[in-house]
Amino acid sequence: MKLSDGVEQAIHSVAMLASLEDNQVLSAAALAEFHGVSPSYLLKHLQTLSRSGILGTFPGPKGGYYLAQSPADISLLDVVLAVEGPEPAFRCKEIRRNGPNPVPDGFFTAPCQISAAMLRAERSYRAELKSVTISHLLADVQRDDDGTLAARSCVFLDANVRITPQNRSQEPG
Structure with missing residues (x-):
């Protein structure tokens, strides 16, 4: 079975967004830059993840993406089905x-x-795929990381995270 490159990009993006705080977002361009992928191709998948309810968006020129659900509630199957569709x-x-x-x-x-x-x-x-959540993946990465991956992510996030004017949990509707 072959899944599209979009599945890998989507899972990595969701995992990265899981590290954000409640008033933080990342732009599609920043996510594409971090992963070294096509911004337009990744944007297509981020929009699909947003339509499926996995991601949320904060609008405007300083807006971006964030997780709309807890990492413990997002399975790999959720991401795969959002990107590839539900057909067998x-x-x-x-x-x-x-x-x-x-x-x-x-x-x-x-x-x-x-x-x-x-x-x-x-x-x-x-x-x-349903049994593995984003939380599980992050715990596995953290367990195996000697600090190199965390440092790489922190430097990038410090330079690219956008702060929203309010906590997402306070957003209407």
Whole structure:
């Protein structure tokens, strides 16, 4: 299975936004710069994450993105589904019905065995992604970091974090 580059970019961006305080945001341009990716491609995924309710936006020229949910409430599956969509990776087209000698109709009362096996694998894959939250990932990174990653992020955040005029939790509606 191959996921788009947008999934990796989205997960890293969500993880970075998880470190912000309540009155802080990061611009799409800053997130793209930090990760060395195309700003326009990342922006497309940030907007998708925002529409899905994972991210929030603070408008205006000094605005940016922040987590709209707790990192403990955002799973990898949430991010993958927001970026890739909810459809299963494997979609059976019943090609057994094609060709010069198609399988008789009686074989189509139950799903194709190949499709059934692929859907079982998809359920396992999704269950594993659902079990890993952004909080879990951050704890793993923190446990394995000798201080290098934290220092890199802190320097960047100090230079790029935007302070909003109010705490996001005080925003109307």
